[in-house]
Structures are given as structure tokens and as C-alpha cells.
Amino acid sequence: MTKAKNAILELQDVNFRYPDGSVGLNSCSMSIERGSRTAILGVNGAGKTTLFLHLNGILRPQSGQVLYDEASLDYGRESLHNLRSRIGLVFQNPDSQLFSASVREDVSFGPMNLGLGKEIVKERVADALHAVGLTDYADKPVHNLSFGQKKRVCIAGVLAMQPEVIILDEPMAGLDIAMQVELARILDSLHAEGMTIIIATHDIDFAYQWADTISIMVKGNCTATWQISDIANSIEQFGSYGLGVPRVAELHNALVKLRLSDNGNGYPRSHQELVKHLNEIVI
Amino acid sequence: MLIEQCAYTNRWRQVSPAAKGLFTSCGIVAAFVARSPLTTCCLAVIILAVAVVGARVSLFRFLKVALPAVLFLAVSAATLAVSVRWGGFPLRLQFHLVNKAELSHIALTCSRSLCGISALMFFSLTTPMTDIICLLRKLKFPEVMLDIMTLGYRALFVFLEVIHDTRTAQMARLGYATPRLAMRSLGILTANLTLQVWQRSNALHQAALARNNDGSLMFLEDEYHRPVLTLLTASCSGCALIALAMVPL
Ligand SMILES: Nc1ncnc2c1ncn2[C@@H]1O[C@H](COP(=O)(O)OP(=O)(O)O)[C@@H](O)[C@H]1O
Ligand SMILES: [Mg+2]
Numbered sequence: 001m002t003k004a005k006n007a008i009l010e011l012q013d014v015n016f017r018y019p020d021g022s023v024g025l026n027s028c029s030m031s032i033e034r035g036s037r038t039a040i041l042g043v044n045g046a047g048k049t050t051l052f053l054h055l056n057g058i059l060r061p062q063s064g065q066v067l068y069d070e071a072s073l074d075y076g077r078e079s080l081h082n083l084r085s086r087i088g089l090v091f092q093n094p095d096s097q098l099f100s101a102s103v104r105e106d107v108s109f110g111p112m113n114l115g116l117g118k119e120i121v122k123e124r125v126a127d128a129l130h131a132v133g134l135t136d137y138a139d140k141p142v143h144n145l146s147f148g149q150k151k152r153v154c155i156a157g158v159l160a161m162q163p164e165v166i167i168l169d170e171p172m173a174g175l176d177i178a179m180q181v182e183l184a185r186i187l188d189s190l191h192a193e194g195m196t197i198i199i200a201t202h203d204i205d206f207a208y209q210w211a212d213t214i215s216i217m218v219k220g221n222c223t224a225t226w227q228i229s230d231i232a233n234s235i236e237q238f239g240s241y242g243l244g245v246p247r248v249a250e251l252h253n254a255l256v257k258l259r260l261s262d263n264g265n266g267y268p269r270s271h272q273e274l275v276k277h278l279n280e281i282v283i
Numbered sequence: 284m285l286i287e288q289c290a291y292t293n294r295w296r297q298v299s300p301a302a303k304g305l306f307t308s309c310g311i312v313a314a315f316v317a318r319s320p321l322t323t324c325c326l327a328v329i330i331l332a333v334a335v336v337g338a339r340v341s342l343f344r345f346l347k348v349a350l351p352a353v354l355f356l357a358v359s360a361a362t363l364a365v366s367v368r369w370g371g372f373p374l375r376l377q378f379h380l381v382n383k384a385e386l387s388h389i390a391l392t393c394s395r396s397l398c399g400i401s402a403l404m405f406f407s408l409t410t411p412m413t414d415i416i417c418l419l420r421k422l423k424f425p426e427v428m429l430d431i432m433t434l435g436y437r438a439l440f441v442f443l444e445v446i447h448d449t450r451t452a453q454m455a456r457l458g459y460a461t462p463r464l465a466m467r468s469l470g471i472l473t474a475n476l477t478l479q480v481w482q483r484s485n486a487l488h489q490a491a492l493a494r495n496n497d498g499s500l501m502f503l504e505d506e507y508h509r510p511v512l513t514l515l516t517a518s519c520s521g522c523a524l525i526a527l528a529m530v531p532l
Contacts, residue, residue: 106502108503109496109501113495122503139291143437
């Protein structure tokens with residue numbers, strides 16, 4: 001396992017079991033580079049959510065340690081406050097994380113907890129709602145929003161805290177295609193502003209298209225970490241995890257074998273890129 | 284849900300809840316100051332008119348929402364006015380109307396309630412729950428109660444959805460085909476709901492921690508349209524109501 005040059009978050013040999021005995025994390029080691037886009041890939045029950053609860057200090061490793069900014073977490077009140085104000089966590093189910101029935105109120109919840117002044121909170125709420133495209137919904141009751149809109153309210157609630165890292169648990173689950181595209185756009189603009197983004201997903205195609213780094217989780221263990229650029233070259237090996245392979249890489253490789261395409265300007269990462277590449281080739 | 288919709292869409296949505304609350308309280312005070320049933324009925328109609336003309340709450344909705352309360356009031360009035368007892372020969376139910384003085388007393392009590400209903404309807408149809416909680420917070424209500432109200436109000440919608448989904452799934456598999464099956468399905472639904480409440484409360488706790496919460500739930504207060512002016516208007520019109528109530532009729 002290669003160590004990232006500039007790790008903002010790191011897990012070292014973390015073990016965690018739930019009270020009922022089920023394995024949450026099993027000597028899991030992983031490091032997240034500052035400013036990167038990381039996708040955590042794993043089947044249901046692989047431990048992605050458990051991992052995220054550790055990164056935010058909600059669960060505490062039973063052995064091993066979690067490092068933030070190269071310092072080990074000490075789980076004191078102050079350091080947890082510090083950690084949670086820098087690391088935003090968006091849970092999978094919007095209905096179990098929205099507190100208030102009013103959109104504006106809910107988004108203000110995090111920054112109010114940071115103890116910021118009213119004027120600053122107001123500004124941040126407006127900025128966060130703007131970033132997710134919900135400015136017009138500020139005064140709407142949460143229960144009248146669609147699932148996708150609720151999800152965006154959750155993201156706004158975390159953005160309003162202006163974290164350095166934003167972690168999203170299965171952000172695409174339950175969204176239709178248009179909303180997925182919209183969410184990807186939001187993630188791109190956050191990344192452009194220098195935010196470190198971590199998502200959990202089991203959609204290999206989306207991960208391949210969006211991330212810089214893919215970490216594979218199997219049964220609570222982070223079995224491998226891949227740079228995106230390495231995947232297309234060793235697609236068989238990548239396929240051996242049983243999570244499937246990126247379809248666009250597979251198709252592209254097949255086309256190259258048949259001499260219908262080439263690796264001219266790198267590997268296409270999405271369907272659209274592949275089509276564009278093919279259109280550019282004069283055969 | 285009718286109340287909900289109204290509260291969010293009426294024309295006075297952006298008016299500060301303090302102003303609306305003040306007007307409501309004045310309405311209730313006026314109801315008790317008034318000395319005749321006619322005056323109190325007039326007050327009730329005036330408050331209704333304020334809601335309909337001022338806040339543009341549809342008259343139909345206002346009446347529809349008020350109907351259960353008014354019916355209840357009518358039934359209580361009837362039981363107050365008529366006393367029933369066993370007696371006579373042969374033994375039978377005897378109905379007695381109470382005497383005139385008592386009757387007018389009952390009329391006054393009922394019309395006061397009617398006015399109170401009207402005032403409270405005005406408040407709940409123009410003010411969303413979140414605004415009401417916000418107002419109570421400003422009035423220094425205990426934090427714990429407000430937190431429970433906030434979460435309870437939100438949870439209401441979440442669990443209504445859970446109940447709806449579970450029931451639909453059960454009905455799709457003939458869960459309510461016979462009374463016996465219905466009882467069984469209802470039991471399963473209750474059990475399922477209990478479990479969900481427990482799990483969701485756990486999740487909510489984690490979500491609160493993740494957003495750095497330690498203790499009471501704090502939110503940014505809404506800003507309202509010209510708060511001082513509306514509050515002044517509300518207090519003036521409220522006083523007018525009370526003054527009107529004192530006019531002997
Ligand atoms: N609250 C809990 N109590 C007991 N076991 C749990 C709890 N949450 C998760 N688990 C178990 O821990 C394992 C990892 O779960 P999770 O982290 O939710 O996986 P993922 O998010 O990848 O689907 C699973 O086997 C799951 O059953
Ligand atoms: Mg999960």
C-alpha cells in the first residue's frame with residue numbers, strides 16, 4: 001500500500017466490531033490525499049458507512065488509530081469539535097438527518113453549532129443553498145421536497161459548515177439520471193475549489209468517471225487502492241475483486257485490440273469521452 | 284395537511300409570527316372581555332374576515348378546518364342546555380331544558396369558545412409550525428420542549444411516510460383482505476414502526492454529532508417582512524378587538 005504524499009486523513013490498522021459481533025472494520029488501513037477525489041467501492045455490508053463514521057469521530061476504533069492532518073485523534077471534546085467542523089459527513093438517507101421541517105433552518109444547524117455569528121450564518125446558508133441550486137426552496141417545508149431535493153438540502157447543510165473534506169455515503173443512490181448529473185456537477189465545482197471529496201458507491205462506472213483514486217473494501221478491509229490511470233492497463237486484476245470492471249475501459253480495450261481505436265490521448269473515462277474519441281479518429 | 288398547506292401559502296407567510304401571535308392573543312382576550320354572545324360572535328366573524336381578506340386564506344378551507352371543533356362545541360352546548368334523566372311514570376327518559384338565565388350563560392360560554400376557535404384557526408392557518416416554535420423560543424420557552432417539538436414535527440412526516448409505504452406494501456399482498464388478516468398486518472406494522480423509530484432516532488443522533496451538535500438544537504431565526512411595523516399593526520388591531528368587545532350590545 002503506497003502512502004499518500006500529503007494525507008489529510010489516514011486509518012492505521014483499524015478494527016471495529018458492532019456490539020452484536022458483526023464485523024465493521026477489519027484491520028483497515030487507508031489514506032486520503034488532500035484535495036483528492038476518492039471513491040470507496042464495496043458491496044453492501046462491506047463497511048463503507050462504518051469507515052465514514054470513524055473518519056468523523058462518531059465511532060471509535062477498538063484498535064488501531066485514525067489520523068487527521070497527521071495527528072492521531074484523541075477523542076477529547078475539543079478535538080472532536082475541531083475534527084467535525086473540518087470533515088463534513090452526508091449520510092445516505094436524507095430523512096434520518098434533516099432535523100427541522102424548514103430548509104433554511106436545517107441548513108443553518110451546522111454553522112449555528114460552530115458558534116458563528118448570525119450574520120455569518122445567514123451568509124453561509126445562502127451560499128450553501130446557492131451551491132446546490134436550492135435558493136428558491138429556502139422557505140419550503142422539507143416534507144414537500146422530492147428525494148433528490150432533500151439530498152441536496154443535506155449536502156447544503158454540510159457545505160454551510162465549510163469543511164475541508166466532504167464525505168458522501170452513497171450519494172447517487174435513489175437519484176434519477178438528471179439528478180445524478182446535477183450532483184456530479186456540484187461535486188466537480190467543490191473539487192475545483194480545492195475540497196477533498198470522498199464518496200462511497202457500488203457504481204463502478206461512476207467511480208471510474210469521477211474519481212482520482214478508488215479504494216476497494218471487502219468485509220471491512222481496504223484490500224486495494226488504485227489510481228484511475230492504472231486501471232485500464234490491468235483490468236483483469238481489477239475485475240478479480242468481484243465488483244465488476246468499468247465498462248468504458250473494457251470496451252475501449254476491446255476496440256484497441258481490434259485496431260478500431262487507439263490510446264492516443266489517454267484512456268477515455270466515460271461513455272461520452274469514448275464516443276468523442278472515436279469520432280476524432282480518422283480510420 | 285390542509286392546515287400545513289395554508290400556513291405555507293397564505294399571503295401573510297412572511298409576517299412575523301410574533302405579530303400574528305399577538306393578534307391571536309388579543310382575540311382570545313377580547314372573547315373573555317365581551318359580555319354578550321352577540322358581541323363574541325361578531326368578534327369571531329371579524330377574525331375570520333381578517334384571515335380571509337387579509338391573509339387570503341380561503342373561506343372554504345377555514346370553515347372546513349374549523350368544522351370538527353365547532354361540531355364538538357355544538358355537541359357540548361347541547362348537552363349543557365338539555366339535561367336528561369330517568370323518571371316519571373312509566374319510567375322513561377325525561378328531557379329538560381335549563382332555565383333562561385342558565386341558557387344565556389351557556390350561550391355566552393359557547394360563543395366565547397367559538398371566538399377562541401376562530402382566533403386559534405387564524406393563527407394556525409397563517410403560521411407554519413417552525414415559525415411557531417421560533418416564536419416560543421423567543422418567548423423563552425424551555426429548550427427541551429422546543430427540541431421535542433422540532434423533532435416531533437419533523438418525525439411526524441417521516442413516519443407518516445413509513446406507515447403509508449408499509450401499509451401499501453401490505454395491501455399489495457392482500458394483508459387487509461379479511462378482518463383477521465387486517466389485525467395481523469396492523470400488528471406487524473406497529474412492530475415495524477417501533478423498530479424504525481428506534482433506528483431512526485439512532486441515525487438522527489449520529490447526524491447531529493456529525494454536524495457538531497452538543498446539546499440543544501439551534502437554528503438560524505427566519506427574518507420577517509418589516510417586523511416592527513407588523514407588530515405595531517397587530518397590537519393596534521388587537522386593541523381594537525378588545526375595545527370592540529367592551530362595547531355593550
Ligand atoms: N448498527 C449496527 N449494528 C450492528 N451491525 C451493524 C450496524 N451497522 C452496520 N452493521 C454491520 O456492519 C457491517 C458493515 O456495514 P456498513 O458499514 O453499513 O456497510 P456498507 O455501508 O458498506 O453497506 C455489515 O455487516 C452490517 O451488517
Ligand atoms: Mg452504507
